[in-house]
Amino acid sequence: MVLKPPIIERIHKLEEKYGVIGQDMNSYLDGLLYSNVTNYWDYINVDTLLSLQHPKTDYPDELIFIMYHQVTELYFRLALHEMEQIANNGRDVVMETGEDKGWKKKLDADYFATRVNRINNYFEVLTKSFDIMGSGMEKEQFLRFRMALLPASGFQSAQYRMIEICATDFIRLVDKDERNIFEEKNSSIEKMFEQIYWKKGATELTSGQKTLTLKHFEKKYSEKLIALADDYKSKNLWAKYKSLTETEQKNQDLINALKQLDINVNVNWPLVHYRSAAKYLEKGKNEDIAATGGTNWQKYLPPRFQKRMFYPELWSEEEKNNWGKAWVESIVKK
Ligand code: HEM
Numbered sequence: 001m002v003l004k005p006p007i008i009e010r011i012h013k014l015e016e017k018y019g020v021i022g023q024d025m026n027s028y029l030d031g032l033l034y035s036n037v038t039n040y041w042d043y044i045n046v047d048t049l050l051s052l053q054h055p056k057t058d059y060p061d062e063l064i065f066i067m068y069h070q071v072t073e074l075y076f077r078l079a080l081h082e083m084e085q086i087a088n089n090g091r092d093v094v095m096e097t098g099e100d101k102g103w104k105k106k107l108d109a110d111y112f113a114t115r116v117n118r119i120n121n122y123f124e125v126l127t128k129s130f131d132i133m134g135s136g137m138e139k140e141q142f143l144r145f146r147m148a149l150l151p152a153s154g155f156q157s158a159q160y161r162m163i164e165i166c167a168t169d170f171i172r173l174v175d176k177d178e179r180n181i182f183e184e185k186n187s188s189i190e191k192m193f194e195q196i197y198w199k200k201g202a203t204e205l206t207s208g209q210k211t212l213t214l215k216h217f218e219k220k221y222s223e224k225l226i227a228l229a230d231d232y233k234s235k236n237l238w239a240k241y242k243s244l245t246e247t248e249q250k251n252q253d254l255i256n257a258l259k260q261l262d263i264n265v266n267v268n269w270p271l272v273h274y275r276s277a278a279k280y281l282e283k284g285k286n287e288d289i290a291a292t293g294g295t296n297w298q299k300y301l302p303p304r305f306q307k308r309m310f311y312p313e314l315w316s317e318e319e320k321n322n323w324g325k326a327w328v329e330s331i332v333k334k
Pocket of ligand 1: 156277278294301
């Protein structure tokens with residue numbers, strides 16, 4: 001049999017590839033000969049994926065609640081994947097051979113913008129699909145199966161907090177009323193972590209004590225989150241933006257992408273989430289059902305009150321003053 005030129009070319013390339021790393025190509029060709037072809041179900045791990053749903057009650061809608069949270073965590077994982085790429089300037093993989101040469105030395109502004117827009121896509125899917133929670137479960141079932149989950153809450157999503165940490169300077173996550181204590185001094189992450197916005201939210205309505213939800217979360221994740229914040233001090237998205245040249249910082253696509261991210265993470269997603277919470281937990285005019293995480297959720301969740309913002313330097317004074325406002329008003333009127 002005469003081998004066709006494209007095959008011979010590939011054999012040469014393979015010989016070169018394995019030669020560089022001191023390996024015998026023939027052994028690898030044997031491996032190819034003996035191995036099975038890949039199936040979709042193995043590659044995607046479908047069976048494992050579908051074995052990860054364990055409702056705690058027999059109410060059928062609990063499955064929707066579990067799976068939508070899982071879907072969200074997968075999108076968060078994708079967002080963090082892109083953030084890691086940006087933080088390290090992108091991976092230098094030789095297209096021809098697939099060889100990984102490590103992280104690139106310099107971040108390209110267009111690469112930065114396209115990656116931020118990927119994250120925007122993920123958040124937009126989540127925002128648009130939130131009706132799966134909002135109107136996709138029977139309220140009567142929800143109000144019962146949620147009691148079997150106490151004191152768990154989406155509040156304990158570590159990936160959500162990781163996204164915030166990777167997105168901006170840590171000071172932006174400090175409670176807005178406490179921020180000026182730190183801004184002048186070069187405070188440590190540990191000190192600022194004590195005043196992070198979510199701790200204030202997770203305060204028991206009656207006693208003013210940290211909620212059990214928060215205590216559990218801190219025990220499991222505080223150390224990890226502080227280490228991540230330390231690591232991302234000089235490579236969070238804002239730090240990376242500031243490290244670009246003045247001309248690159250004027251890249252309008254990049255500015256728009258970052259502003260959109262700010263809106264997606266700090267206004268749009270929190271608002272659809274809040275709207276769902278209100279739908280299930282609002283009883284009547286002045287009466288609400290307690291949240292599983294025990295927060296004063298009506299005061300805590302609306303973005304207008306939290307005023308979380310990753311990139312204040314990119315917004316006008318008016319935009320900052322009206323942060324999340326139109327949204328809150330439209331929801332409150334409903
Ligand atoms: C009907 C569905 C939902 C309801 C009623 C609901 C309710 C709440 C409430 C009341 C809080 C405040 C903390 C507490 O006291 O528990 C909260 C926080 C939170 N939930 Fe949900 N939630 C729902 C769906 C989801 C989903 C699908 C996710 C996706 C992971 C999620 C993620 C979060 C996050 C990240 C927080 C913290 C937000 C912050 O600190 O600003 N929630 N949720």
